[in-house]
Amino acid sequence: MASQDNKPEREIWIDLVKFIACLFVALGHLFQSFHKSSIIPDSILYNYFNTAIYHFHVPLFFFCSGYLHQMHIKKGLVAYGNNILKKLINLGVPYFTFSSITILMKFLFSGLVNSPISDNIIDALFLNPLAPYWFLYTLFFIFLITPRLTGHWKIGVFLCVAIALKILCYYFNNMPFVITGVMANLIWFAMGMFIQNFKCQFIKTLKLALPVIILFIISSYVSFMFRLDDTPTSILLTIIGGSGIIFLSLAITKTGKFHKIIIITSKYTMPIFLLHTISAAPIRILFITMGVRDITVHILFGLIFSFMVPVLVAYVSEKTILLNIFFQPVKTFRHITGQLKH
Numbered sequence: 001m002a003s004q005d006n007k008p009e010r011e012i013w014i015d016l017v018k019f020i021a022c023l024f025v026a027l028g029h030l031f032q033s034f035h036k037s038s039i040i041p042d043s044i045l046y047n048y049f050n051t052a053i054y055h056f057h058v059p060l061f062f063f064c065s066g067y068l069h070q071m072h073i074k075k076g077l078v079a080y081g082n083n084i085l086k087k088l089i090n091l092g093v094p095y096f097t098f099s100s101i102t103i104l105m106k107f108l109f110s111g112l113v114n115s116p117i118s119d120n121i122i123d124a125l126f127l128n129p130l131a132p133y134w135f136l137y138t139l140f141f142i143f144l145i146t147p148r149l150t151g152h153w154k155i156g157v158f159l160c161v162a163i164a165l166k167i168l169c170y171y172f173n174n175m176p177f178v179i180t181g182v183m184a185n186l187i188w189f190a191m192g193m194f195i196q197n198f199k200c201q202f203i204k205t206l207k208l209a210l211p212v213i214i215l216f217i218i219s220s221y222v223s224f225m226f227r228l229d230d231t232p233t234s235i236l237l238t239i240i241g242g243s244g245i246i247f248l249s250l251a252i253t254k255t256g257k258f259h260k261i262i263i264i265t266s267k268y269t270m271p272i273f274l275l276h277t278i279s280a281a282p283i284r285i286l287f288i289t290m291g292v293r294d295i296t297v298h299i300l301f302g303l304i305f306s307f308m309v310p311v312l313v314a315y316v317s318e319k320t321i322l323l324n325i326f327f328q329p330v331k332t333f334r335h336i337t338g339q340l341k342h
Contacts, residue, residue: 012259014064015266016249021060022269024053025132026276026306030299033277033284039298052220055234056241058135059188063242065139066192070155073148080148086330087143093329095129095136098274102130105281128177132273138181142189145182155190155197162190163235170231187235188242209247216241271314271327272307279309 028050034040035050073083103124124130129137149155169183220237223229252258283305287298317323325332 010263012262013246013249013253014067015269016253016262017060017246018064018269019262019265020245020249021057021064022273023307024057025061026272028053028057029132029277030280030302030306033280034295034298034302037284037288039284039293039295048221048224051224052217052241055220055237056216056245058132059185059238060242060245061135062139062142062185062188063192063195063246065142066189066194067196068192069143069146069189070149070193070196075148075150084144087140089329089333091136091140094270094274094326095133095140096125097326098278099125099130099133101278102133105278132277134177134181135273137178138185139189141178141182142186146186146189146193149193149197152198155194159187159190159194162187166235167231188238209244209251212240212247213244216244268311268314271310271317274327275310275313276306279313280306 031040031046032050035042035046040046073079103121146158149158165183166187169180172183173180216237219240223233223237253262280302283301284298287293287301292298314324314327317327321332321335
């Protein structure tokens, strides 16, 4: 259903899916940093958690991007060119800004960070992007090669091509990252387009969400214990885990009680994604330097800095306008040009 201004209605469940995915990305990087610093010991539980969440958290971002792309994309070469320019700015500005900050931190604190960077900055920015910013890098190239597709059969063919590329990536994983990144993740973007185009109606109830989530926990644990890391198994686990989060998000939003909270928190998904590693690293380095290695202290302050600092920075940026260019560059440019015209 469209609103009176002919714009698609906001689908709140997509906002919640993005926020949940963002939380798992932040938690994953936080616990990885603790493990590499020997704050969290190596254990089956840690390794299982780290392996399990990687099946679905970043794929969910690609799914949401594909879903929204299919909802909003317009027809024509001019519209395609405008969309690519918008994506280049919206993804490129935060990508280069926060990748550069991360590179600088790795140089300044090379003896304390978990993953010191090589001297080749060009390689880190253009060829082998850093985590978690490789998502922005890959997403731009997916937008670049994805045309506007209408008609069920075209979307179906595109999804089949994406599945084939995913399988081929398993055998040709020595190619440049710009190619393997697209090959490995186009499938989730295409699935988002597929779901939006066919208007698939999920069963919006916790009765489905909970069994699917339990199925994912069991199946991913079995896969982890028996080292079933082949592509078909990985795809299946991603679909199960991602579906569980989607069903849960639909069930929560169906109640109608949390819409305002979800909309407000979804505003800070991008800042949390961009800043969680940068925000948590200084406090971890400070504690290690002071000799504080208590796991409870690190987890508590790590979570606070991973989530609260990005939200605070984003809130201040919104008030100062110019700083918001790092999070919402196109919107900020339009705001500034609009003020100049008046």
